[in-house]
Amino acid sequence: MELIPSILFLQSILAATWRMATPILYAAVGEVFSEKAGVINIGLEGVMLIGAFSAYSVAFESGSLWLGLLAAILAGILSGLIFAFFTITIKANQIVVGAAFNMIGMGITGFLYRSMYSVSAVPLGLKTFQSVEIPFLSSIPFFGEVLFKHNIMVYGTLLVVPLATFVLYKTAFGLSIRAVGEHPKAADTVGVNVFRMRYLSVMIGTALAAVGGAFLVLAYADQFVEGVVSGRGFIALAVVVFGRWKPWGAFWSSLLFGIFYALQLRIQTMPDVNIPYQFLQALPYLATLLVLVGFNKRRVQAPKTLGVPYK
Amino acid sequence: MEDSMPKNNDPKTILRMEEIHKSFPGGVFANRGVNLEVHQGEIHCLLGENGAGKTVLMSVLYGLYKPDSGSIFYKNEKFDVHNPKDAIQNRIGMVHQHFMLVETLSVAENIILGQYKPWKVLNNLDPVIKKIQQMSKDYRLNVDPTSLVKDLSVGEQQRVEILKALYHGADLLILDEPTAVLTPQESENLLDFLRQLADKGLTIVFITHKLEEVMQISDRVTILRDGKTITTVNTKETNPRELAKMMVGRDVLMDLNKKEKQPGKVIFSVKNLNVKDERGLPAVKNFSFDVYEREVVGIAGVSGNGQSELALALAGLMDSDFDSIILNDISITKRDLTRLNQLGMAHIPEDRQKMGLILPFSVSENFIAETFNDRPFSKYGFLQFKTIKNYSQSLVKKFSIRVGDVDEEIAHLSGGNQQKVVVARELDRRPKFLLVNQPTRGIDIGATEFVRQQIIAERDGGAAILLISTDLEEIFALSDRILVMFEGQIMGEVSPNPDMIEQVGLLMAGKTIESAL
Incomplete structure (x- = not known):
């Protein structure tokens, strides 16, 4: 008799896992590009917020979720361009600029949201991306629920991760990116434009981070809230390290966060659990970090010039 | 056109x-x-x-x-x-x-x-x-x-x-x-x-x-x-x-006029030294050797075969394991290793800019980097500037270091003059045992000539010297005996006879002494 409820419990947790992992995964895959090229962007959190707000406001005003997503990507690219200008052209310290991006992202989205929407009498919700049930597969018991009833942005991760792997490991562009992060001068001496490669990698990174932020308003909650990203950008940074700077590594690591997040959501809804919700909310962050730190004893090679400006 | x-x-x-x-x-x-x-x-x-x-x-x-x-x-x-x-x-x-x-x-x-x-x-x-x-x-x-x-x-x-x-x-x-x-x-x-x-x-x-x-x-x-x-x-x-x-730009004396070796007693003796590199891999393996009074022992080898780790371990800057180390009849424990310099060892490190000198400091501050807390340079916790300056000026003169003023920042000196500062500071302590790593790397011929003469003078004065160098010409010019190092081990001992250069090369490439001779 106990068996059926616990399977349902597991099913609901696992079904939520992938969805919870999705925003982190987009940001982490983007950061893999950036860090492979030798630029560490700790401003992911800020960029995700900018992405989330851009997506929300454009989707809300235009009524199109796709336009919202496009707006997020453009905002992400623009953020990347600014980040790259400071860190690559001006050679400012990458950590400092990243920290500034987090502050600015928080401030600017909070300010714009309040000035644009806080006094509105109109309902501010969006009609989010709905679940797409894959024919036949979604009716498989257990697995149908866990794997085949998600919205388009969740499925999108299955496109982004292999694509990122292909670009990084099977194209001349990817080869240049990897070289530029390890030994930029070597790349320079054979005619690779180090600055261009780093700019592009940073912009790919912030575009994907913005998509991760957009997910939160277009496909998860239906509305922008100040600080909606709530630390996922920082988790994404840890996920990149734990995933050994590889897109598939980032995929599995973000699922880890997802599972803890789903778990705490479930526990919150249990009637007889008396843990303050603040503790539960902190659980996925704490658990992910502990696991990441605990499992990180293996020697991982970060790109050798990570954080070091060229020339 | x-x-x-x-x-x-x-x-x-x-x-x-x-x-x-x-x-x-x-x-x-x-x-x-x-x-x-x-x-x-x-x-x-x-x-x-x-x-x-x-x-x-x-x-x-x-x-x-x-x-x-x-x-x-x-x-x-x-x-x-x-x-x-x-x-x-x-x-x-x-x-x-x-x-x-x-x-x-x-x-x-x-x-x-x-x-x-x-x-x-x-x-x-x-x-x-x-x-x-x-x-x-x-x-x-x-x-x-x-x-x-x-x-x-x-x-x-x-x-x-x-x-x-x-x-x-x-x-x-x-x-x-x-x-x-x-x-x-x-x-x-x-x-x-x-x-x-x-x-x-x-x-x-x-x-x-x-x-x-x-x-x-x-x-x-x-x-x-x-x-x-x-x-x-x-x-x-x-x-x-x-x-x-x-x-x-001038005539160069390429011969050192080295006197015959006059063997004395063992000054420095190491048995089974093992050192792991930064990645935790063995870099120096069961290394044993003796250095005698009035002798230069050269360690030859291609760069990266454990020489840096050997030097750092002997200088107490890197963790190591050993059966015994004896300096001047005193048995050294692991804990003593960091105070070998107080027991009569001097160290000329391979990278003068990172280890030998404090670049933003003045020439005289670098001279007293090891002794600033001792009399006469310091009394009751106060630096004695006049004493320090006089001492520095005397060293500058003795080692013909080209510098305008001893208060000048050492970063402004040429590589050769920087190296002379390190050499002057270390040799002036009259060491019993001198550990020298790559003493002439990156310095001009004139300074090279000078530094090498100083090392030979120190040997003739009675010191035991361990010279680590990847420059074979230097090893042959200065050493009385040559140990060849390959992947952390001693491949063999050879005499510094110019005819042996080929054998040394083979040992450096990892051939055993039997096959090399």
């Missing part, structure tokens, strides 16, 4: 660089009007001391630096080079002193890096790998294109660098001090190989500061000093002494 054509349209000339000036921010003038003319199919040596401007000149040709002024003519046309891509497209290849290889990538990936448009899909590298295999067969540069660069030895990495340049297509090949990282045999093979390439019509510019190499390999040689061309001569019409004089 007319004025951009070279003056003498000599068909033999493949490259002419005229009045090249290049300075760097901070007012360093690396090239101050350099002229160079290279003939088609010759091996042309660029000879000069460190800092003479050889590498900078070639980096200008390769598009890495933009010259302040001057012009380049290549294959009878004005050559405007903006970046390395221009150089590669014009069939100029360069093998840099510090390899330009990405360690985490494979040999093949390194070779094709930068060769394709970004969107080119590199799904199948087989054709590239085949071509590299064919080339490595043709040129007899044995290397596996699928292995990762980080798994290759230094010699193999150099082969990859040469293959890379040839794969890109080169009519003019520049090599920057290529033998610095090789064993004598590897160097010999490389020089033979370059000769074959030149015979096939390739033009080679060979940067070096080693006179024997110039004599052995080159057709002509251009000497640079202080960023200027001194002259270009036919190698056949010159000799090492003349070259040295042109390179340094």
Whole structure:
């Protein structure tokens, strides 16, 4: 008799896992590009917020979720361009600029949201991306629920991760990116434009981070809230390290966060659990970090010039 | 168009660089009007001391630096080079002193890096790998294109660098001090190989500061000093002494007049020393040796075979395990290792800028870096500036260090004078045991001469000296006995007889002493 409820419990947790992992995964895959090229962007959190707000406001005003997503990507690219200008052209310290991006992202989205929407009498919700049930597969018991009833942005991760792997490991562009992060001068001496490669990698990174932020308003909650990203950008940074700077590594690591997040959501809804919700909310962050730190004893090679400006 | 054509349209000339000036921010003038003319199919040596401007000149040709002024003519046309891509497209290849290889990538990936448009899909590298295999067969540069660069030895990495340049297509090949990282045999093979390439019509510019190499390999040689061309001569019409004089600007005493060794008692003795490197891998393995009074023991070896770890462990700067270490009849425990200097050891570290000196400090502050807390330099916790200054001035005089004022920041001194400060400080403590690592790396001939004489004087004064050096000439010139180090082990002991240089080379490459003798 106990068996059926616990399977349902597991099913609901696992079904939520992938969805919870999705925003982190987009940001982490983007950061893999950036860090492979030798630029560490700790401003992911800020960029995700900018992405989330851009997506929300454009989707809300235009009524199109796709336009919202496009707006997020453009905002992400623009953020990347600014980040790259400071860190690559001006050679400012990458950590400092990243920290500034987090502050600015928080401030600017909070300010714009309040000035644009806080006094509105109109309902501010969006009609989010709905679940797409894959024919036949979604009716498989257990697995149908866990794997085949998600919205388009969740499925999108299955496109982004292999694509990122292909670009990084099977194209001349990817080869240049990897070289530029390890030994930029070597790349320079054979005619690779180090600055261009780093700019592009940073912009790919912030575009994907913005998509991760957009997910939160277009496909998860239906509305922008100040600080909606709530630390996922920082988790994404840890996920990149734990995933050994590889897109598939980032995929599995973000699922880890997802599972803890789903778990705490479930526990919150249990009637007889008396843990303050603040503790539960902190659980996925704490658990992910502990696991990441605990499992990180293996020697991982970060790109050798990570954080070091060229020339 | 007319004025951009070279003056003498000599068909033999493949490259002419005229009045090249290049300075760097901070007012360093690396090239101050350099002229160079290279003939088609010759091996042309660029000879000069460190800092003479050889590498900078070639980096200008390769598009890495933009010259302040001057012009380049290549294959009878004005050559405007903006970046390395221009150089590669014009069939100029360069093998840099510090390899330009990405360690985490494979040999093949390194070779094709930068060769394709970004969107080119590199799904199948087989054709590239085949071509590299064919080339490595043709040129007899044995290397596996699928292995990762980080798994290759230094010699193999150099082969990859040469293959890379040839794969890109080169009519003019520049090599920057290529033998610095090789064993004598590897160097010999490389020089033979370059000769074959030149015979096939390739033009080679060979940067070096080693006179024997110039004599052995080159057709002509251009000497640079202080960023200027001194002259270009036919190698056949010159000799090492003349070259040295042109390179340094004065006569050089190359003999040390070393006295016969007078063996005394054991001063320093090590049994079974083991040291792990930063990655936790064994770097020094069961190392045992004795150093006697009035003796220099030289540790020869290719760089990276555990020499740094050996020196750091003996200086107490790196964790180690050992059965026993005895200094001057005192048995040293692990805990004592950090205070060996108080027991009569002095240490001249391999990297003066990182370990030997505090660069933002003044010359006199560096002199008292170890003794500032002792009388007479400090009384009741106050530094005695007058005493310190007098002491510093006396050292500057004694070791003929070229410095205006002892309060000057040491970062402003030349490498040779910086090294003299380290040597002066360490030797003035009259050590019983002196640990010296790479004492003349990167300093000019004059300072080298001086430092070596000081080491010999110290030996004759009774000290036991352990000399670690990757410079074989230095090892042979200074040592009374030579231990050869390979992958953290002693491969054998040889006497510093010049006839033994080949054996030392074999030991350096990891051959056992039985097979080497």
